[in-house]
Amino acid sequence: MSVLNGFHLADRGFFSREVLLVAPEILGCILQHTDDDGTVAIRITEVEAYAGERDPGAHSYRGETNRNRTMFGPAGHLYCYFTYGMHHALNVVAGQPGQPYGCLIRAGDVIEGSDIARIRRESKPRKVPLLDKSLARGPGCVAQSFGATLVNDGDDLFGGQWKFFIPDDGVILTHQTGPRVGVSGPGGDATNFPWRYWLADASSVSTYKPAKYRGSTGSPRTVVSAISQRTSIV
Numbered sequence: 001m002s003v004l005n006g007f008h009l010a011d012r013g014f015f016s017r018e019v020l021l022v023a024p025e026i027l028g029c030i031l032q033h034t035d036d037d038g039t040v041a042i043r044i045t046e047v048e049a050y051a052g053e054r055d056p057g058a059h060s061y062r063g064e065t066n067r068n069r070t071m072f073g074p075a076g077h078l079y080c081y082f083t084y085g086m087h088h089a090l091n092v093v094a095g096q097p098g099q100p101y102g103c104l105i106r107a108g109d110v111i112e113g114s115d116i117a118r119i120r121r122e123s124k125p126r127k128v129p130l131l132d133k134s135l136a137r138g139p140g141c142v143a144q145s146f147g148a149t150l151v152n153d154g155d156d157l158f159g160g161q162w163k164f165f166i167p168d169d170g171v172i173l174t175h176q177t178g179p180r181v182g183v184s185g186p187g188g189d190a191t192n193f194p195w196r197y198w199l200a201d202a203s204s205v206s207t208y209k210p211a212k213y214r215g216s217t218g219s220p221r222t223v224v225s226a227i228s229q230r231t232s233i234v
Helices: 019-026 114-121 139-146
Strands: 007-009 030-035 038-051 078-083 087-094 101-112 162-167 172-178 196-199 221-226 231-233
Touching: 019 038, 019 087, 019 101, 019 196, 030 101, 038 114, 038 139, 087 139, 101 114, 101 139, 101 196, 114 139
Parallel strands: none
Antiparallel strands: 007 162, 030 038, 030 162, 038 101, 038 196, 078 087, 087 101, 172 196, 172 221, 221 231
């Protein structure tokens, strides 16, 4: 069965909206990448929203730089960055040009190309093979499964090797919200920034790790997202 059954391609308008609307609606969608190795597709189970000038946790909070320039461009492009000197991470740009908003893809289930993703993820010798749920568990693992690097920064989801699919059956997905992982300072305050969204029943969701900042940690809230209407019901 094709991984595309029950899904259709998103249009740019899906991403050209307020990032806090886009982020939870990304849950359950499929991001697909095809290159010389083949095709890898991931069903997204965890995402974080970043809202630019109004978000002290965002790379774009203090304005445009060479690193974050993609976030200031059109929606539906990928912002890829290198972090901690070892990992890449993928964000989908949201909002309107000039609004530096993005959704970090934190985790997902590899539903196509798991053999390719496994080779990439196990490029270094391991004593125990990775579990399937761990292939794309965490943003660095997502990027590695796709084979994404800084070369992919600025890639367009609507013209090239990437495709983004949304469900067409109107299934309502129950999800939870809470503080973002590893964000310190005011942006890590879960009361004001409960901007991590995840599917509660997905084993691929990453483990929450708070930053050193000892602000409010907050408690997860259970909400549902109406995929068919592209709106969130809180």
